[in-house]
Amino acid sequence: MKPVHCLAALPVAAFYSGGWLAEHVGTRLAGLPFLMTWNIAWLLLTSVVMVVMFRFDGSRDAARAPAAANAANAANAANTADRDGAAS
Amino acid sequence: MNAALAVIAAFLAFALFVGIRARRGRTMSLEQWAVGGRGFGTLLVFLLMAGEAFSTFTFLGASGWAYSKGPPAFYILAYGALAYLLGYWMLPAAWRHATKHNCVSFSDFFATAYRSRALGVVVSVVAVLGMSALLIIQLRGLGIIVSEASYGTIAPAVAIWCSAIAMVLYITVSGIHGSASIAIYKDILILVIAVFLGIYLPLHYFGGFGEMFDRIEAARPGFLEMPASGLTLSWYNSTILLTSLGYYLYPYVFTSVYAARTESAVRKNTILMPLYQMVIAFMFFVGFAAILQVPGLAGADSDLALLRIVKQTFSPWFVGVIGGVGVLTALVPGSMILLNASTLIAKNIYRDGFAPHASEAFVGKLAKRILPVFGLVAVFFVLRGGATFVALALFASSLLTQLFPSFVASLLPRPFGNKYGAFAGIGAGALVLLAAVGFDVNLRTLLPGASNTVASINMGLVALAVNAATFVAVSMLTRSRNVQPGILRKV
Numbered sequence: 001m002k003p004v005h006c007l008a009a010l011p012v013a014a015f016y017s018g019g020w021l022a023e024h025v026g027t028r029l030a031g032l033p034f035l036m037t038w039n040i041a042w043l044l045l046t047s048v049v050m051v052v053m054f055r056f057d058g059s060r061d062a063a064r065a066p067a068a069a070n071a072a073n074a075a076n077a078a079n080t081a082d083r084d085g086a087a088s
Numbered sequence: 089m090n091a092a093l094a095v096i097a098a099f100l101a102f103a104l105f106v107g108i109r110a111r112r113g114r115t116m117s118l119e120q121w122a123v124g125g126r127g128f129g130t131l132l133v134f135l136l137m138a139g140e141a142f143s144t145f146t147f148l149g150a151s152g153w154a155y156s157k158g159p160p161a162f163y164i165l166a167y168g169a170l171a172y173l174l175g176y177w178m179l180p181a182a183w184r185h186a187t188k189h190n191c192v193s194f195s196d197f198f199a200t201a202y203r204s205r206a207l208g209v210v211v212s213v214v215a216v217l218g219m220s221a222l223l224i225i226q227l228r229g230l231g232i233i234v235s236e237a238s239y240g241t242i243a244p245a246v247a248i249w250c251s252a253i254a255m256v257l258y259i260t261v262s263g264i265h266g267s268a269s270i271a272i273y274k275d276i277l278i279l280v281i282a283v284f285l286g287i288y289l290p291l292h293y294f295g296g297f298g299e300m301f302d303r304i305e306a307a308r309p310g311f312l313e314m315p316a317s318g319l320t321l322s323w324y325n326s327t328i329l330l331t332s333l334g335y336y337l338y339p340y341v342f343t344s345v346y347a348a349r350t351e352s353a354v355r356k357n358t359i360l361m362p363l364y365q366m367v368i369a370f371m372f373f374v375g376f377a378a379i380l381q382v383p384g385l386a387g388a389d390s391d392l393a394l395l396r397i398v399k400q401t402f403s404p405w406f407v408g409v410i411g412g413v414g415v416l417t418a419l420v421p422g423s424m425i426l427l428n429a430s431t432l433i434a435k436n437i438y439r440d441g442f443a444p445h446a447s448e449a450f451v452g453k454l455a456k457r458i459l460p461v462f463g464l465v466a467v468f469f470v471l472r473g474g475a476t477f478v479a480l481a482l483f484a485s486s487l488l489t490q491l492f493p494s495f496v497a498s499l500l501p502r503p504f505g506n507k508y509g510a511f512a513g514i515g516a517g518a519l520v521l522l523a524a525v526g527f528d529v530n531l532r533t534l535l536p537g538a539s540n541t542v543a544s545i546n547m548g549l550v551a552l553a554v555n556a557a558t559f560v561a562v563s564m565l566t567r568s569r570n571v572q573p574g575i576l577r578k579v
């Protein structure tokens with residue numbers, strides 16, 4: 001987990017608070033049922049969150065420069081062999 | 089013969105043509121047939137996963153739920169987004185594992201992760217039963233769509249036979265390539281149709297979205313609020329959790345991950361999927377528009393909301409287009425189910441369970457022989473009913489979610505657990521589900537004094553919690569038995 005991955009907590013918090021907010025804040029938002037507008041907005045924002053994570057967590061760079069990534073992996077192989085075997 | 093009928097027939101013929109043509113220039117090894125030789129890029133993986141995730145359920149179910157139940161239906165938007173968020177980490181890890189161990193079927197994953205052929209066989213049996221339920225649902229949905237859209241000229245049975253034959257033909261010839269090439273057309277069409285209907289119907293009948301909801305509110309006060317009993321807020325939240333965790337544990341969704349060329353194709357796919365989920369929001373608008381326009385559909389008939397309002401609004405040729413797209417929404421997931429089920433039966437049940445020395449070529453051939461038989465069995469159960477089998481199959485499909493603890497534990501950076509824990513956890517989850525489904529045990533009967541909030545928590549989630557606790561406990565207790573946890577370190 002990298003610090004940027006903390007952003008993933010936002011959609012989780014949003015989707016679980018949506019139902020409660022709908023009961024306490026108001027049943028309609030922008031003309032639609034509150035929960036519908038809220039969930040649609042957070043669908044889009046979930047994609048945005050993932051784009052930001054993808055941009056800043058290094059996985060995009062790894063995809064673009066596989067050779068460099070492989071070299072880096074090889075260098076790390078000694079101390080992360082355990083992790084690597086686990087995740088794959 | 090009316091215009092709608094001709095259009096639907098044209099759609100089916102087109103799908104068959106595209107599906108068979110997809111074979112061109114490829115030799116079909118089992119790996120090529122089942123997982124496209126692991127050569128699919130971001131776009132094709134996206135179309136495949138979208139193709140499987142958005143089936144006849146999106147078409148009939150989403151609008152039907154909005155029509156009959158209102159706000160509880162919005163859980164569908166939430167669980168999808170959370171599942172993809174989880175997939176951002178889970179799927180690349182699953183892809184790495186699958187590629188390293190040359191997995192071609194769903195249960196290969198569990199068999200290699202826990203180094204247990206027996207676990208692979210058990211998972212296969214559950215998966216095959218679970219997929220039978222889903223195939224039966226797809227075919228039944230297809231029958232409804234075609235008979236409604238053809239104004240009753242085609243009986244559901246005829247539609248089910250024709251499309252099952254088409255599926256078997258193109259999947260046997262082209263394998264996963266057949267599904268993928270049809271998915272391209274289907275996804276574009278359903279996107280266009282959903283957006284069009286979702287915008288046109290509220291504007292046409294009510295003059296706007298806000299006006300539509302005002303009139304629903306006036307006609308049925310309280311309908312746009314979460315119900316106080318039954319599908320309550322705690323049902324909503326617990327169901328989001330359960331379904332988002334179980335989302336990828338449907339074998340035919342899961343194995344599309346295997347077809348990806350790179351890890352990053354899988355990850356980009358999880359980024360795109362929430363946007364595609366918007367299709368469902370438009371289907372909700374169709375369902376809401378139908379509340380006042382085609383009132384009175386109750387029970388299972390609420391699934392007809394979309395087709396009824398479309399027939400009331402448009403001319404027959406356009407109804408035919410919608411029926412044709414409906415056929416495609418059943419064909420893509422249906423054919424992926426056939427493909428996966430026959431691979432599972434041939435490879436994981438037959439070879440791993442009974443004939444460990446069978447050659448890859450023989451298993452591939454066997455899978456293609458099993459496919460039409462499996463399709464025939466599914467058609468039989470759709471047409472003849474067979475309530476016991478269908479109940480069993482539906483039970484198996486909810487059991488698939490119970491694979492989550494052992495699945496996710498094997499993907500952790502430091503894998504946890506062993507095959508004993510996996511067996512015990514899945515077994516414990518199954519027992520709770522069995523009690524819930526078979527004997528109608530739920531939190532209300534178990535805890536008579538509990539508040540409404542606790543009592544309406546989804547029982548599947550309770551089963552999952554029991555499962556996870558058992559998995560952890562048994563894995564810790566059997567740790568001393570010299571069992572290597574997790575995955576093979578070297579291959």
